Amino acid sequence: MRPGLRARLVLALFATAATTLAVAALALLPPLEARLRDDAARTLTLRAEAASQGFERLKPHQSPNRLLRALARATGAQIILIDTSGVRGETDPDVRGSLADARRALTTRRSERDVRKGLAQAAIPIRFEGKPAALALRRHLGDVGRTYSVVADAFAGAALAGLALALIGGFALSGRMLRRLRGLSNAMLAADPILAPAEVDTGRDELGELARAFAGLQQRLAQQEDARRMFVATASHELRTPLASLQTLLELTVDEPDPERMRQDVQEALAQAKRLSGLSKGLLDLSRLDAGIELRSEPVELGELSRAVAAEFGSERPTWVPPHEACWALGDPEGVARIVRLLVDNALRYAPAPAPVEVRTAAVKGHVELRVLDGGAGIPDTEREAIFQRFQRGENTTAPGFGLGLAIGAELARRMRGELKLEPGAPGGDEPAGARFVLILPHA
Numbered sequence: 001m002r003p004g005l006r007a008r009l010v011l012a013l014f015a016t017a018a019t020t021l022a023v024a025a026l027a028l029l030p031p032l033e034a035r036l037r038d039d040a041a042r043t044l045t046l047r048a049e050a051a052s053q054g055f056e057r058l059k060p061h062q063s064p065n066r067l068l069r070a071l072a073r074a075t076g077a078q079i080i081l082i083d084t085s086g087v088r089g090e091t092d093p094d095v096r097g098s099l100a101d102a103r104r105a106l107t108t109r110r111s112e113r114d115v116r117k118g119l120a121q122a123a124i125p126i127r128f129e130g131k132p133a134a135l136a137l138r139r140h141l142g143d144v145g146r147t148y149s150v151v152a153d154a155f156a157g158a159a160l161a162g163l164a165l166a167l168i169g170g171f172a173l174s175g176r177m178l179r180r181l182r183g184l185s186n187a188m189l190a191a192d193p194i195l196a197p198a199e200v201d202t203g204r205d206e207l208g209e210l211a212r213a214f215a216g217l218q219q220r221l222a223q224q225e226d227a228r229r230m231f232v233a234t235a236s237h238e239l240r241t242p243l244a245s246l247q248t249l250l251e252l253t254v255d256e257p258d259p260e261r262m263r264q265d266v267q268e269a270l271a272q273a274k275r276l277s278g279l280s281k282g283l284l285d286l287s288r289l290d291a292g293i294e295l296r297s298e299p300v301e302l303g304e305l306s307r308a309v310a311a312e313f314g315s316e317r318p319t320w321v322p323p324h325e326a327c328w329a330l331g332d333p334e335g336v337a338r339i340v341r342l343l344v345d346n347a348l349r350y351a352p353a354p355a356p357v358e359v360r361t362a363a364v365k366g367h368v369e370l371r372v373l374d375g376g377a378g379i380p381d382t383e384r385e386a387i388f389q390r391f392q393r394g395e396n397t398t399a400p401g402f403g404l405g406l407a408i409g410a411e412l413a414r415r416m417r418g419e420l421k422l423e424p425g426a427p428g429g430d431e432p433a434g435a436r437f438v439l440i441l442p443h444a
Contacts, residue, residue, distance in 0.1 A: 351376030
């Protein structure tokens with residue numbers, strides 16, 4: 001069975017710590033032992049050189065044994081004095097090894113030092129009784145071994161403590177991490193993951209970012225679910241009314257003997273059919289946008305296009321205000337016309353006559369703006385963002401509709417690398433004081 005995430009995290013942390021400690025031991029302990037051995041041989045050489053002047057000052061009839069014993073006490077080593085005639089004195093006659101290094105020092109007049117089989121050896125050239133001689137020093141490195149053992153034992157203890165801490169830290173870290181992941185998993189596997197609140201995670205690491213991203217996803221899904229439910233409720237209400245009216249009107253028309261009354265019923269049925277057609281068209285537009293259908297991108301003269309769209313409504317409203325210069329934008333002509341139509345239609349519905357409705361275009365700082373202004377009651381600040389969401393309508397709205405027009409217009413503008421927004425601030429000059437919608441498109 002494959003180990004779980006917690007076991008893998010702990011094993012990975014333990015293996016990393018063990019590998020690091022092993023590399024540190026290999027990098028520290030062997031060089032340390034070699035350094036201690038070399039320092040021991042060097043110390044013998046330095047002590048012998050310091051004591052060499054005493055041997056050189058001895059008179060021919062004086063024995064070197066006192067100096068040999070003093071040097072032996074100071075260094076803890078066996079001391080041997082040799083010259084061309086042989087051994088002239090030593091501190092431990094019963095233990096004598098090779099004197100090759102001493103003879104080389106006597107011949108070459110150069111110091112020698114070495115460490116072999118736990119024995120530090122040093123030999124220096126001196127003068128004894130006015131003749132060339134050499135001092136040989138031999139010392140067992142038991143204290144070096146003890147020092148190395150102490151360091152190695154301390155390092156091993158520290159390594160064991162470090163591995164134990166790595167295990168404890170691994171279990172603690174993985175436990176906390178798994179608790180946080182389990183909270184996310186429980187929220188995802190809940191009966192209703194949209195409504196099941198995830199645990200609040202204030203961490204500043206990747207898991208915290210994941211938890212906050214999931215919470216944001218939950219919030220967006222909850223908003224979409226609310227919008228869906230609102231749409232179902234609104235659509236069912238809006239569909240029930242025209243369908244019921246159509247059914248009633250058609251039933252009355254069948255048995256209606258009065259031609260004038262029949263004509264009125266047919267006109268009313270036609271109005272209800274138009275409402276149903278508007279809903280189906282809005283849903284079709286949304287489905288096309290969601291499917292990612294490509295829009296054209298070509299130069300569009302917004303002044304002429306807005307004039308043509310305003311003329312389609314065939315009344316004194318809206319008023320088209322000619323621009324000072326040609327306003328060429330980059331976009332899809334049909335998409336731009338669709339946005340202008342829905343903005344003008346909204347303005348006419350929500351700003352009843354005689355409130356003015358104006359359509360203006362202008363080139364502003366590298367982009368082109370098309371503005372639809374009305375003299376209605378305006379839109380509260382609390383609804384400025386909501387009205388661009390699907391199936392969202394103003395709280396005080398009484399005009400028929402489904403809340404799809406502005407959502408479609410905003411998505412069309414975005415797909416044309418533009419923006420549809422509600423203009424903030426107070427109106428300028430002689431502009432109407434109601435809602436002021438602006439379509440921003442890149443300059444062609």
